Amino acid sequence: MDASSQETFGWSAPIPERRRRGATPELTVGRSSYSHVVGFDDGSFDKYSQRYVPVVGAVFSGLRLEGVLTGRVTADGANATRVLIEMVAGSKFAAQLQLVLLQGIALGGFNVVDLHRLHEALGLPVIVVARRRPRLEKIREALLTRVPGGARKWALIERLGPMERLAGVYVQRLGLSRDEAERVIRQLSVNANIPEPLRTAHLIAGGIATGQSRGRP
Numbered sequence: 001m002d003a004s005s006q007e008t009f010g011w012s013a014p015i016p017e018r019r020r021r022g023a024t025p026e027l028t029v030g031r032s033s034y035s036h037v038v039g040f041d042d043g044s045f046d047k048y049s050q051r052y053v054p055v056v057g058a059v060f061s062g063l064r065l066e067g068v069l070t071g072r073v074t075a076d077g078a079n080a081t082r083v084l085i086e087m088v089a090g091s092k093f094a095a096q097l098q099l100v101l102l103q104g105i106a107l108g109g110f111n112v113v114d115l116h117r118l119h120e121a122l123g124l125p126v127i128v129v130a131r132r133r134p135r136l137e138k139i140r141e142a143l144l145t146r147v148p149g150g151a152r153k154w155a156l157i158e159r160l161g162p163m164e165r166l167a168g169v170y171v172q173r174l175g176l177s178r179d180e181a182e183r184v185i186r187q188l189s190v191n192a193n194i195p196e197p198l199r200t201a202h203l204i205a206g207g208i209a210t211g212q213s214r215g216r217p
Helices: 003-009 080-089 115-122 136-146 150-160 178-188 196-210
Strands: 036-042 052-061 064-074 099-103 126-130 164-166 169-174
Touching: 036 064, 036 080, 036 196, 052 080, 052 196, 064 080, 064 196, 080 115, 099 115, 099 196, 115 126, 115 150, 115 169, 126 178, 136 150, 164 178, 169 178
Parallel strands: 036 099, 099 126
Antiparallel strands: 036 052, 052 064, 126 169, 164 169
């Protein structure tokens, strides 16, 4: 994470040796269970006046909250992937994490995450979760007509293919099977269809952005 992100949110941690830049992590694919998980969501923001958007990662061991990661991305920018990689790799939880959950494919508006790069850089499976099927034609139109670098961002979304209906939500996944993804979503969903790491990250991000948590993710 860049220095400004660390100063704003009050934490700084060195990247562990096994996850330093230039190292090639061993990809984690196909586990019987995923007990250490981080879920990411962003806070709300004013798209007309706010340049940076807070991002929160909720680290869970089973159904217990173990820690919180904080950072920020540029609204409608292109740094979401790098920020997520640095938030995870630079944390004290890096060596224990087994899975990354995202609430949607983009953070801070249209700051689209490159899921393949995230998966390969961290060596961890990734699941994107959404309550509703995205309206891809509207997203495509917005990206190609109104967002800088929109063609590249749309290509990242297209590469993933359509979302799957799974365990009451829509998902995209890398590094784990459909059955594994369904199992982990059901295991981590207690109060709704949204896994607890994502629900918790959503509540905390809302509190950071506006002073109080907002509606359901």
